[in-house]
Amino acid sequence: QSALTQPASVSGSPGQSITISCTGTSSDVGGYNYVSWYQQHPGKAPKLMIYEVSNRPSGVSNRFSGSKSGNTASLTISGLQAEDEADYYCSSYTSSSTPLYVFGTGTKVTVL
């Protein structure tokens, strides 16, 4: 099972909206509605931002939203803010026997 594919970097200006993609296969992203997204600031632990494709945990800003189409999931950040600059990782249910959990390759978001 290979890692899910994400763009290495995405950038945007404050106030803009950006979208990060996460591409897998019908055995993971495309086959199940269990995609999650994590935000990681430098030197910090990851933080759950989205689970089950589009659900936000309590306390996560509604500027963050998730969706899925076919084998590609997406995380959209609207009203981009300086504090959103971080690495973002997707993760998906996979029907492969191993590993139990697969993560994306990660995307560096830069606020210009």
Next chain:
Amino acid sequence: EVQLLESGGGLVQPGGSLRLSCAASGFTFSSYAMSWVRQAPGKGLEWVSAISGSGGSTYYADSVKGRFTISRDNSKNTLYLQMNSLRAEDTAVYYCAKGSLQGVSRSDAFDIWGQGTMVTVSS
């Protein structure tokens, strides 16, 4: 406050052993599956191992199977990772992460993470 605090990392020679601990607080520890996830320097996240809330079910990534052992002591609210036969490629920050279900499920997400502990395997 829900919190996870890892400890036990450090510098170890190839072939050596290390035991990581993760102390949990602020939630009913035995009610949730737990995992270890690692991140090599400058790299992405890699799931390592998971254990059910009761401790009765354990799972491992192929890269660590047979070398690492996950366990938990629910009376002490603590998760462990015993790492043997360490290799240079095991060098990483190791995070413990809480699942949202008692059983280990592929559909689960990790809703709480510790701050991580660094493991360096080098001679």
